[in-house]
Amino acid sequence: MRPRRAIPLLAAFILLACADAAWADRIGDLSQTDWREQAKRFITLRDPAVRYALAGSVLLGMSCGLLGGFIVVRKMALFGDMLSHAVLPGVALGFLWNMSKDPVAIFVGATLAGLLGAAAVTLLRRTTRLKEDTALGIVLALFFAVGICMVTRIQSLPQGNKSGIDKFLFGQAAALGADDVRLMAIVTALAVVLVCAFYKELLLTSFDSAFAASLRLPVAALHYGLMLLLAFAVVVALQAVGVVLVSAMLITPAAAAYLLTDRLHRLLLYAMLFGVLAGVAGAFVSFLGNNLPTGPFMVLAASTVFALAFLFSPRHGVVMRWWRRRAQAQRIQRENTLKAIYHVLEVRGFAHAHSVSLHELAARRQCAPDAARDEVMVLARHGLARLQPSSGTIDLTQTGWQRACEIVRNHRLWEWYLAHQVSIAPDHVHADAENIEHLLGEEMVCQIEHSLSGAGATSDPHGRPIPSRADMQRPFGTRAAADVVDTKGRMP
Amino acid sequence: MITPHSAPLPQTQSQPPPLEIHDLTVAYHQRPVLWGVDLVVPAGQLVGIVGPNGAGKSTLIKAAMGLLPAASGWVKVFGGSVSENLRRIGYVPQRESVDWDFPVSVHDVVLMGRYGHVGLMRRPTAHDHDVARRCIEEVGLVAFANRQISDLSGGQQQRVFLARALAQESDLYFMDEPFAGVDAATESAIIALLQALKARGKTILVVHHDLPTAREYFDMLLLLNMRVVAFGPTEQVFKYDLLQQTYGGRLTILSEMAEAVRQQSQ
Incomplete structure (x- = not known):
């Protein structure tokens, strides 16, 4: 699979998102209903507002998964965390611009705040002896604190208390409007197109920046470009996931993908897929529960995917590793039984080959005859030996004999x-x-x-x-x- | 400064030397790590760069490739600037400089050697893939071509880096400690590979840590300790007094000065 194939998929989602933007309303205003009714409304997609919530979740899953894949392989997960918290003051400023939830004003404000946070981290690292993680911790906390103060203040304003700015803390997919989804579609399309166009360069600079520099690839420009896209992805995901948890939508799907594959392009595709799954599942559960905060449910869904990858990944999964070890131990056990039969035969000069008894095998294996019988039954199940029930003698099949010799x-x-x-x-x-x-x-x-x-x-x-x-x-x-x-x- | 430079090998006048460095000084955070390096490397030579830790060996090759800013001096490659001759320069970074758990295959990494020929935003062609496969074969890793790089041993990882450099099809190679942490079998495989490259007329500069083997591996040696102590054919340079100068205490005043300059600039 090549990353380019993601483009038609993306185009389909964008069409879905923009299908009938004209007569949409927000589902946030809907009245209390029965959960079965809600599920039906969600699944049938009759309600345009449901379509926005769904399209928004899909888009944020794609952009967060894609860019999250890069921050995981570039070991910048903490940077993503910082960025996602640092945007909050920008959200508040964007809101104050004209005292409304204007997506563009909030987008611009939040992106600027994120970049300011990144610049602050760089400044701390360049001018002090503080290491990156400490600098990130300081900036994250500072910006988040400022943001919380501003949001609380806005909520106490007369126009502020019904503004829905509190949705930015824990996320509410149902609060997404046509404009929000359009912005998300643009950002996601931009990220997918740029990553496809510069995939080769991003791969090399992520893996070996010194070698990339020796080829005069624009290492710094690619890095900052990626950070800018990351900031965009965080900002558009904010309203649906919330400031507190948006970094998890960057890291968790990508971490699950990291455990499942060992090629970057597949990792990015899987991360996008898991992001979409988590986004849709989170939006669905939130909708069922009559607009509970979306962010926590999305993160729970993403964490479930991660837990499954952690346990069942074919290569790195804990359960699979245990299973492989167990299979190997059983194979070794079988081979030892075969070897013991060979030894019994060898001692008697390979005469009367068909008459190895369970007692002889037990003596050789230094175990009870019953245990020897069990071992032979295991061999029989694998087509390596036959036990003559009447005489209690063991007969190796051709495969068994070959394996024993081997x-x-x-x-x-x-x-x-x-x-x-x-x-x-x-x-x-x-x-x-x-x-x-x-x-x-x-x-x-x-x-x-x-x-x-x-x-x-x-x-x-x-x-x-x-x-x-x-x-x-x-x-x-x-x-x-x-x-x-x-x-x-x-x-x- | 008295520098017992040996006479450079005779140059053919028509061909500019693969590498010419004049009065190169490099500083990290205001602290000079290389002082006034002059160097003319003749074509088709296998050159070992030796010196103690912190002598600026890696710094020298990085600065020669223009990866570090020079405080003064200039570097010429095949008579032109480095950026004019990028495709003629190959590089093997230190093995520890990358994350070997990174999700790429051996083939992917070797293919990266072709990126300088491919160009921005373009995809490698079938020819590039062929070159990568051939280079993987040359270092004896065909069986591992589609494995993730984390599956390899240290020596095999080093050979992946060499294959990537081969795929660059360059004329001048800079290699940063290609023998670090490899087993004896890999070491002899690598040296055979370097000899084969040399036989094809390539010029190779190798940062090397081990003095005894330096003597047998290289045609020429550059003894470096923040400045060029000596440069010339191995048998002329591998002398007790020159090595003593490189590794002994006589040059400590330079590093003390460097420290003093750093303190003052803060």
Whole structure:
């Protein structure tokens, strides 16, 4: 998937958002209704105001996810947090401009406040010995405090108390109007187009800015451009998510995507998708609950996605890792049973191959016959062995026999390698080989085989023969006695 | 200052040298880290830059590429300015300078070496992808081409950086500690690669930390300690008194002065 494919998708959402802007009203003013009724209204999209809330949530999910992806890989999550809090005084100033919730005035004010905050952080870092995180903490708190003071003051004004400025604290998707959605659409389109156009450059400067500078890529311009887009994304998301939690919509979907993929373009797409999911889910729940604050529900939805990624990501997920470890432990257990059967057969010179009894296996594995039976039943389930119920003897299938030969072979090859190529004493090599035999890949086996045949060796440091590739191909139990050795394990 | 410069190798008059540095002084936060560096590197040489920690080795190659502002002096590459000859300059930054958990594949990183040829806002062509694949093959990482870079060992990561530099198809290479933290097998693979580049007429400057191997790896050595102590063919420069000057205590007055200048400017 390439980022360019996001454009038609985006265009569709913008059309949806602008479809019938003309006769829309805000759903914030709606009266109390039954939740089933509300759900129906939301899902059928009959109400234009619902369409605004939905389109706004989709758009903010896209822009926050996209830019959040960059701040996560650039390790600037804290910067996003600072930016999202620092815009509040700007929101208040934008409102004071003409004492109304004019989207453009608020957008301009908030963006300026965000940039001022970023400049303040840079100033603190350049002129003092404070580190970035401390500078961010100071600026975040200061700007937020100023913003809260201003918002509280506005609410106490006669025109202020019904203004809806309090919605900027915790977010209210239902308060979005046609103008808001249009602005969000413009900002999102701008972000998507610019990121697609400069994807290659953003990738390189995010990964290796020194190398990018050596190619004379405009590293600083790209950085500030990205920060400006980030500020835009935060500002347009404010009304639906709220100042307090908007940074979570930047970080959480992108963090979930980070756990799921190891390519940046996919990370950005997933982050946008999760952002959209969280946005829509948050708007829906908020609408059901008769316009509860939207921000917390969006963040809860995003966190749910993150929790799922944390647990079930194929590569990094906790549950998946546990599952892989468990599967590996079971495989090792099976291989050890096969190896024990091989040993039993080897000791008796591979005579009467079909008559290995559970007792012999149990003795070899140093466990109870019942436990040995369980082990054999596991082998049987994997098509590696059969248990004759009447006689209680074990029969390996061709696959089982091959695998048994392979494990013993890996073990002895590794022992030989350690003893002869690394010069480790023969009595020190067994324990290591017990572990390595299950992990040795085909490539390593070929390498060791090569030096083995170079040295003309056929047996391990203890004098036992290393099963050859030809042995693996032979049917089970027909191994020629001539290949083998006396039972003490010496070569003839 | 008495600088026992060895005589530079004879130059063919028609070709300007790959790298010419004149009186280059570089300062970090007002503190000078390189003083008056003069250097003319002849073509087709494998040059080791050695010196103690803080001698300004990385600073020198960064300043030579114009990544750091020079307080004074100038740098010429193939007789012109650095920005005129960007495509002829390849760079291998220090391995620790990037985040190896970054979500990119080996192929993606090597392809970055082509970005200087691709141009702003354009996408790499099929030819660029071919070059990247060839370079990955050259450093022996074909099996890892589509793996995320975090799956690689330190030595393999270093080879990814080298493959990216190869993909730049440059004539003059700056490499910042390509041997740092790699195993012996990778080290010999890297040196073989550098020899092959040299055989193709490339000029390579390598910041190097290990004195004993410097002697066998490089044609020429630049002994650096905030200034050029000596520069010339390895057998002429790898001398006890010159190394003593580079690593010994005699130049401490320079770093003390540097500190004094910094204090004064605050």
